[in-house]
Amino acid sequence: MTIPNWITFSRLLGLPFLLYGLHNPTELSRWICLAIFIVAASTDWLDGYLARKLNQISDLGKFLDPLVDKFLVLGPLLALVELGQVPAWGVFLILARELAIAGWRVNQTSISGANIWGKLKTVSQIIAISLLIAPLPAVWQIPSLIAFWISVAFTLISGAIYLLPPTLTKENA
Template sequence: MTIPTWITLSRLLGLPFLLYGLHYPTTSSRWVCLVIFLIAASTDWLDGYLARKLNQVTDLGKFLDPLVDKLLILGPLLALIELGQVPAWGVFLILARELAIAGWRVNQTKISGANIWGKFKTVSQILAIALLIAPLPTNWQLYSVIAFWISVAFTLISGIIYVLPPNPSNNEFSQ
């Protein structure tokens, strides 16, 4: 296994601690969970960068990276449902999009990479989860929920855009 693949798998190591800390949340455990989550989320950029830089892009890495990303996002969201911070139906929309795109990719001969909407989705999900995990004052809770719904919107928009056929009029080669 390559270094980038090991880094991808390392994201999973923090997940049990994150889920345990959110199962019995205290102010200090929430801060610890926030740090774990942000470190794990930052490795998503690192493994991709190293895979390209070291010329170690592998089929295993292409398979594991999005799978581990989804576990890192959905795990805390499920814990936040249990805490009553986010509604299950909002998390279901995220889960449904992720499953639909994964199923759609199986039938594609060529997999396209993340577009700008996919990047907005990822950043908005990380930001929303970070705000929801952090033990912020009560007056910040509304902003955390708004961030969650923005991430749901970006998740759905990016899914729709991902499966839509490209517009030939936007193709630079058709001029």
């Protein structure tokens, strides 16, 4: 296993601590969870950068990276549903997209990396989850929810673009 793949896998190590801290959150535990989440999310950029820099792009990395991203995003979102901060149906839309793409990928002969819409989806999710985890004043509640819904929109758009037949996207370009 390559260094970038180890970094991808290490992203999972913070997830149990993050979920534990969000189970009965205090202001301090939320700040700690935010730090854990940001460090884990930043490894998503680091593993991709190193894979390209070290010429260690692999099919395992292309498979493992989005899978670990799903755990890192869905874990905190489910905790936030439990806390009543986000609606379950919004998280369900994200989950449905992720399962649809994962199922679609199983039938592909080669695994492609993320396109710009997938990257926008990931960045918007990281921003939204960070805002929702942070113990911010009440004035931030609506902007945090707006960020969440923007991430849901990017998630659905990126999923639709991912599943469009290549001939359809080339004809419309």
